[in-house]
Every structure is written in C-alpha cells, then in structure tokens.
Amino acid sequence: MVIIGGSDAGVSAALRAREVNPEIKPLLITADNFPNYSICGLPYYISRDVANWENLAHRTIEEIKKTGIELLLGHAAQSCNAKEKQLRIVDENGESKTIGYDKLIIATGGLSVKPKISGIGLPGVFFLRWVPESIAIDEFIRKKKPKKALIIGAGYIGMEMSEALMKRGIKVTIVEFLESVLPSVDVDIGNKIRIMLAEKGIDIHTNTSVESIIKIKDDLIVKGSNNLELSTDMVLASVGSMPNTLLGKSFGINTGIKDALKVNLKMETNIPDVYTAGDCVETWHRILQKHVYLPLGTTAHKQGRIAGENAAGGDKEFSGSMGTQSVKIFDTVIARTGLNDKEAVQAGFQPMSAEFETWDHKVYYPPVEKVYIKVTADKKTKRILGAQMLGAYKTEISKRIDIFATAMYHNITANEFSNYDLSYTPPLSSPWDPVQMAVQRLEKIL
C-alpha cells in the first residue's frame, strides 16, 4: 500500500490500514519533510502560543515509524502507470525512481487560493498553509518588525491570524470581499464578530475587493474597490483553499465540483485500486445530499480512515459531512453545524430560524457568560437543519454545537429535541440546556 501525502488524510489512512490488517506496512510518501503537521495550529505558532513549530506535529517522525508506517520524505510523485500499478517519484535533488503499489491512496491535500491581484507575489505578501510559510511569516515579523498588517479575507485563517498578529504587537486591518466577516455564519452573527473585533482595535473593510499591491520602499500600498488605499508593512492573503489535484488528474482521476477529485462514498476513484481522501476531494454533504468542496481537518481524518480501511480490504462508507466548524477568536468562540439560514434557502428548504440568548449556566453561580444560539429548521418537516453559536471561550460552545451535529446526523426534528436527557449541574448548565431552550423557541414559530 502506497499513500501519497503525509497530512491528516494520508496519516489517518495509513494508521487505519494497520489497524484493520497489521500485516500491511503502508509506505507514506511526502513531498516535504513535515509529515502529520497540524495546519490548523499554524496561527498559534505566529501568535507564540506555540513556542516551537515542531510542537505542531500531531506525531513526530519517530512516532509515525513506531506505528509500523514506512516514511519516504522529500519525494514528490510525478506520474503513474495505472495499468502496471507503478508510480514515478522524484526526490529533492531531482533523482527519480519507480515504485509499484497494490493499493494507492492519494492524499495530496489543498492549496491556498492565489487571488488575481497584481503584486500578490511581492516580498512581504504571505500565504499560510504550510510550516515553511509560517516560519517565513515569523521570521519577517522578527526581522522587519512590521507595525501594520493587512489581511485579505475574513474566513477562519484570517480571523485567527488577526488575533495572532495583534499578539505580536501589529495593528491589523482586514479586507473582506463579502458583506460580513466569517462568511460561514449568517450575516447577523458576522456582525456580532465584527463588533467584537472592532473593540479589539481591528479595522475591517467589508464589501471590498483588493485589486493591487505595490511596493514603495518598505511600504506596501494596497488598493481596491470602495476607494480602498492603505499603506501597510505586510499582507496576508487568506481567501480560501482549493484542491491540489495535479497528481490525481495526471492519473486520469475524474474531477467534479471546484475541480476536486471525484470519489464514491468508499473513497474510491474511477481508477481501480486508487483511493483518495482529504482536501483534494469532493465531500459528500449529509444534509444537502450532494457533493460539495468543504476542506476540513475533521473530514480529512474521517475520509482518510475510510480510504485506509477499504484499501486494507474493508467495506466502509463515508457518512457525510455536516459542515461542523468552530473557531476561537480572542475570547470568543463561534461554532456552526449543518446549514445556516442562507444556505438552507439556497438548498431549497423553507427554513425558519430562532435566535436565542441566555446564560451558559445558572446565573446565580458567578461568573456567567452570555451564549447566543441561532437554530434553523425546515418548516415543512420540522427537521433541524443547522445551528450557529457564539459565546465566550470556555462556555462549552464547541461541544454544545456537537449536540446539534450528533442530533442532526439522526435527522432530529425540533419537536423531539427536548427529549434529549442532557446533563445539568448549576456551574455548567441549566435544567434545560441552552441548546434545548433555543429549540423550544424555534418550536413556537415552526
């Protein structure tokens, strides 16, 4: 078994294959020398919450080897002869060799989207997806001591990086093309986040596209729509991910939405004995009941596990993503699962949403924090379609969203949701948990 790609999907596949059949010794080939790194952790290296980038490895190289996985670092897969089941790989010095495979798993992951902005390649303009990029940003901060940074894109990475750069003493401006920050949640929640960010001293321009960056001496001048013209010391472009499918396409693997590799629920491609998983593939959405491109670490782990199990002789199907996501920005946590109101409309549902705010636990036991919940159900079927939450760090927001994710996996209706026997003790909840109180509000208008 050969696996190309040493991030979440690739390593999960290898580990699962070993679990299912300990006879298998998967060969894991990675283009760089940083296998099994936590991409989601990179902002915390910039913020210096993580002192050494080495700590960001989910597993060290030694730990991976100990599980019985063979590692071949610094080798890129170049081409493939699917009929002969042979793979051509090349090392960093350009030396190439051919290796055979019985089962092949492609886990080449994703790439940062490079926006069409003139000057995007200038020094001082960064992307953040890989360990070397985070090291480069850190070095730039240490050497150039920038006072101002401009972040293009107010998604998860942009949000986390605004905090990280502020922690390094840098004044941050965010420019977002859409109408609100964190476009994965509804605009009303985005506006709450925006207010929070503004209170932290971050400048935000929404409905604004960046068109050009020019360098004048040490300054970067960023121009865009709405008469945007700002001088800054560094730029971070975080406008999303795209699938890295160059290799997969060279094998003849079909592609689908957003040009991601097509797979069935068993993570099989159209090429016999070739599986694929993670940020390079389409993802089945359990609520939309169709494929989407939704690259997430959690999904990559699940898909990788299934690809590994099936490549090892198993017969497991990916049960679909709910689009569950959480993020901590300063002291606020925002989490979502399923469809937000806007997405539910687009998908042809008749969504009804209730907004509800309460305390995270009994108000008599201080300190308490406010928790905001927006829950959406389909008017016709009463089925809960999605939930969005916002609240202080350490108020169990992220696992409260998981109650919804778990419930929605089973197609729960709003009317049945109050049946759940959820835990209560005054320092941690209420006899009806806030998630149930929110759904009870929704019941009244459904």
Place this chain on the structure above:
Amino acid sequence: MVIIGGSDAGVSAALRAREVNPEIKPLLITADNFPNYSICGLPYYISRDVANWENLAHRTIEEIKKTGIELLLGHAAQSCNAKEKQLRIVDENGESKTIGYDKLIIATGGLSVKPKISGIGLPGVFFLRWVPESIAIDEFIRKKKPKKALIIGAGYIGMEMSEALMKRGIKVTIVEFLESVLPSVDVDIGNKIRIMLAEKGIDIHTNTSVESIIKIKDDLIVKGSNNLELSTDMVLASVGSMPNTLLGKSFGINTGIKDALKVNLKMETNIPDVYTAGDCVETWHRILQKHVYLPLGTTAHKQGRIAGENAAGGDKEFSGSMGTQSVKIFDTVIARTGLNDKEAVQAGFQPMSAEFETWDHKVYYPPVEKVYIKVTADKKTKRILGAQMLGAYKTEISKRIDIFATAMYHNITANEFSNYDLSYTPPLSSPWDPVQMAVQRLEKIL
C-alpha cells in the same frame, strides 16, 4: 387546572399548559413560600458562591405570576375527592377550604431519606433539600463556628457539600456505606475522585455505616461500623431521596418501584384527569426499558412539561431518562450517562468497557488538561450503553457527555460513533474529539 407543588415539575407543567393553551390559567399550590427554587443550588448558598438564597429562585414570585400562573402559597393539599374532582387544602393557620379542578397535576417532589441512626434528630444534625434547611445550616455555621463537619453519604449532595463546608473553613469527613465515593459512577472512577478529595484534605471512610450520634456538651460523637468513632461539630445526612407520595396515595394513586407513584408515559395516573411528574414518580429508563426511581431536576422538567401539555389537551409521551448527570467537585467535573459497567451487567447486557485518557484539546496550545473517559458497549449488539467522564472544570466534560447522551438516544453503535461530524479547533478539541478516540479504543476490543 390545579397543580400541587411549586418546584421544577409543577412550574414546568404550568408553563407548558399556558404555552399549549393560553386560555388555561393554572392554579399552582405550594406548601411553603418558596416556589420554583433551585434545589441543586442550595450547596452554593452554603459555600457562599451565592450571596443571597433569594437568588436561587429560577423565577421570582412576580415572574411566575407574569406568565399567567395563579399562585397559592403556604397551602398544603390534604385530601381529595376524585369523583367530585374536589381538593381540600389547608393553610399555615390550619384554615381549610375546598377547591374544584378539571385537571390535577401532582408534583409533590421528594424527601430526604432519614437514615435509621439513633441521634439523627439531634441539634447540629442537618439534612439539605429545602431552602429553610440551607438557611438553618448557614445560621449554624455563622453562630456556632463549627471547626469539623461529618457528612453521611458520598453522593452528589455529599460531594458538593464537602466543598461548600471546606470553603467555610470547616474540616470535612465523609462516611460512605458503599465501597467508593459517588456510587453513581464505577468504583475505578470513584477512586480517582477519592484521591482528589484526599488531596484537598477531606477524610473519607468507605464501607462504613454510621450507627449512632450522641451529643456530649457541644460535641457530636458519631459511631459506626469498622470501629468508627469520631467527634464532630456538625453532621449532614445526605443518603438519598425518596418520593413524597403521601398525598398521591391518599388519592388512591398506585405506587411502584421504591414506593413512587405509578404513571404511564403520558404522565397519567390511574385516577382520571390526575397527572403526576417529578421526584414523586417512577421514571421510565430508556436503556433499561423499565421504570426506575431516578429523581433529577432535568427529568422533573421534562416530565412536568409533558404532564402540563397533556393536561392542556396534548398527547405527548415521555421518552425516558438516560440517567445523565454531572457534578462539579472543587475543580473536577464528573459526568455520566446511560449505564455504567456495573449497571450494565446487572441489566443482563454483556458490557465491554474501554478506558481512555487524553488531553482536552491539542496539547500544543497551552494550558491543556487531562480528560478521562470510560465508555461501555454491549458486546453482542455493539450498541453504546453508557459513558463516564472525569476532567478539569471548563474542559467541556459536561457537554461531551451530552454527545454520548444524544447519540445513545438514537441507539448508536460503537462502530458508527466515529461518523459524527464533531467540531474541532486546536484550543478546544482534536480532529477526532476525545469522545470519538475513546470509542475507537472500545471498537478494538468489542
């Protein structure tokens, strides 16, 4: 509609009846003058986390009245003529009157079990279930300034009160009849709690029954098995709850397990138009598929809501308790749902349990805390039967147990549990949440 009892079940019933049919003006009769108090909050009044006991009211009298509920405080129901649908009530001065009802909901709650110990009625020996009892304990502490306290029973109240009394500067000793503390979790977890309590300076005697208390001057001498003989300044007896069924029985309502009132899933008794809910009734256990006596605030709310809905003309069934419970003791949270290993054996399952310990979130983002999870499934069906967790406060233990409670409501198997799309961000979880990692361990041995 007349409701007897102003705690969780009674108030929930009244509120729900008003929601279902706003024409209904329920009359809520309470024996004392403290409607809708949080019984679970009383230890936090003793600990002084709650400055005023008035804050422990879920709703003030004014707030209850505003919802359209009529209140009749300080009136005990004495007898009932079910044929004529008439109720005899008596006020605190002994004056009685007769009132009629169309629908009657009995929510008389529970009582502290009074253990058969000689001297249990002595001054300085307390129970804790009602507001006046907590005021009496507080007054005793302020006036007598006790240095030592002995708690009989290491259940939830005993555990919370050990912390509360320590916060008041009192040295605490716990005496428990069973082999470990917090008998609602397996002994191995009880032992972890015991170690934590010992580190806090609490003395614990297990496998020990208290037999007598005698008073010598200002000292209480507590004697029991295993040559127990301790001198203390105060005693708290917290050995469990029993249903308060005196009134229900006088109506001719049948009783069942532990002498609790019998109800069907609609919370109807054997007397026409008489419903009952809360700590005075049997509770349907969803996993055991039989009635148990399991008095919990969460269950009282659910049962009360159903009684209120049905008494108002609805047709709803109680879906059963999972026995979900959580407690915070000092800085540790312990939570459980479903059956523990021992209960699963008793119920005739073939349980397999996996124990798993990991960090609450990615270890590279400090500070992290250890989370211990024990998860139990049936070997034959692979169905998850229960989960127990222990970890630091603020590590989302209580809502992590709710992921299990939600999943088990839907009869999830261990093999399917990893399908859940749970949220992840490095400061709050891992790509596989600890609950999923624990179940993956269990899968391997099932």
